[in-house]
Amino acid sequence: MNLLELTPSGLYCPQADIFIDPWRPVDKAVITHAHSDHARWGMKHYLSHHHSAEVMKLRLGQEISLETMDYEESLEINGVILSLHPAGHIPGSAQVRLEYKGKTVVISGDYKTEDDGLSQPFEPIKCHEFVSECTFGMPIYKWQSQKEIFTSINAWWKQNSSLGRNSVLFAYSLGKAQRIINHLDLSIGEVFAHGAIWNTNQALLANGVKVTEIPKVNQEIPKSRFRGTMIIAPPSAMGSQWMKQFSPYQTGICSGWMNIRGARRRRAADAGFVLSDHADWEGLISAIKATEAEKVYLTHGSTAVFGRYLEEVEKIHAVELKTLFEGENSNLEDS
Incomplete structure (x- = not known):
């Protein structure tokens, strides 16, 4: 039973018929945060955390169809329990938790593990499968406080x-x-x-x-x-x-x-x-281990290097996902 599939339009949950951060227009889009590589124009209906609402309207248009939720609030869709949890990336950033027939998948979006005093701090969520970015997934990336x-x-x-x-x-x-x-x-x-x-x-x-x-x-x-x-x-x-x-x-x-x-x-x-809103090498490892996930999907960044480390050192099954997410763009373009 797969709760999550990678399609030409993005990450898809077939049981709930929803996409998470899709990059092509779809009917139902759950948005982890309002950066432009995750919140794109053209969706028929959006769902996000309420702190993302006005920014999404500013960027995508006041006329968008948008529903919002708070952290820890849950919604049932065709038997799938969906809830949003703090990602600590920016205000309103959320991890999407999907639970169906005893299986739990968490899509983290972008995240950082240090409390920035602005965003709701990251909270690790226990799950069977975890989708993680690895923008800075190399040992050279270690942030100062x-x-x-x-x-x-x-x-x-x-x-x-x-x-x-x-x-x-x-x-x-x-x-x-x-x-x-x-x-x-x-x-x-x-x-x-x-x-x-x-x-x-x-x-x-x-x-x-x-x-x-x-x-x-x-x-x-x-x-x-x-x-x-x-x-x-x-x-x-x-x-x-x-x-x-x-x-x-x-x-x-x-x-x-x-x-x-x-x-x-x-x-x-x-x-x-050196100020980033993404987790560094140690932050990524600690976040993933805290989920106790059996399988980790890696998106954007040093997926090959980081995946090899998870497999060989942490003994966690890691799979690379080829997505259109960019993380913190190395060209420093605004997102």
């Missing part, structure tokens, strides 16, 4: 401010940007948001997510007010005309890919901070 990273970010900003320079930090507009904003030391100066990030903030606030409210960059703000401030912008703003209003400035990038030597140089940024 969030506290250490933000100490470095705030020190960088403070130094720039003391020299009369503005600081522009590039981060995904959904999830990472709000995480950064919530942990900045506001005693250093003001913080401003690019329009794409400000709009996302408003959508999350409307759903009850606690995001520090900051002003949006606009033409009415005099250039002198930006002196020594922090501006949070999506990667798409790098090198754009929009950046000229902040001169003189220093740029920084927040991404797990900053762990790789040379990544910052290739993007021509002044600073790189």
Whole structure:
């Protein structure tokens, strides 16, 4: 009995006739989180966690047919018990648990195991089969604590401010940007948001997510007010005309890919901070072991390397799934 199948449209549960994060238009789509590689346009009906609701409408259109659930709430569909559980990736991110005739499968979407103080922390769910990302599924990926990273970010900003320079930090507009904003030391100066990030903030606030409210960059703000401030912008703003209003400035990038030597140089940024909303090598292993799953399906990332480790060292049966999920894109494009 297979509770989950990989089809040309995405991951499919035949018993409930639902798709999880499909990449082609289908009738019924359960969405793990609102990043664009998981929440795509064109579905007849969507189901997600309620913290994803307004962001999905912002990105996909107010007219979408959307039903929402809370964590731990359950729904029965053709005998399949479906429930959502915290993934810790971004606000509203969820693991999808499917139970049918004594068998349980969990589709994790994207996740991280460190509590970011913004998202509901990841909770491992016992299951027979577990679908896991492995974006950073290699031993070289080992994150410092969030506290250490933000100490470095705030020190960088403070130094720039003391020299009369503005600081522009590039981060995904959904999830990472709000995480950064919530942990900045506001005693250093003001913080401003690019329009794409400000709009996302408003959508999350409307759903009850606690995001520090900051002003949006606009033409009415005099250039002198930006002196020594922090501006949070999506990667798409790098090198754009929009950046000229902040001169003189220093740029920084927040991404797990900053762990790789040379990544910052290739993007021509002044600073790189290893801040990811995905689990590192140890986080992936601990999360998977905690599920006690007999079989693990691996999507996007270092699936071959990580799968071999699970098979040979942890003695867990691992299978690679070829999906269209991207995880944290190494090109740092906004998602």
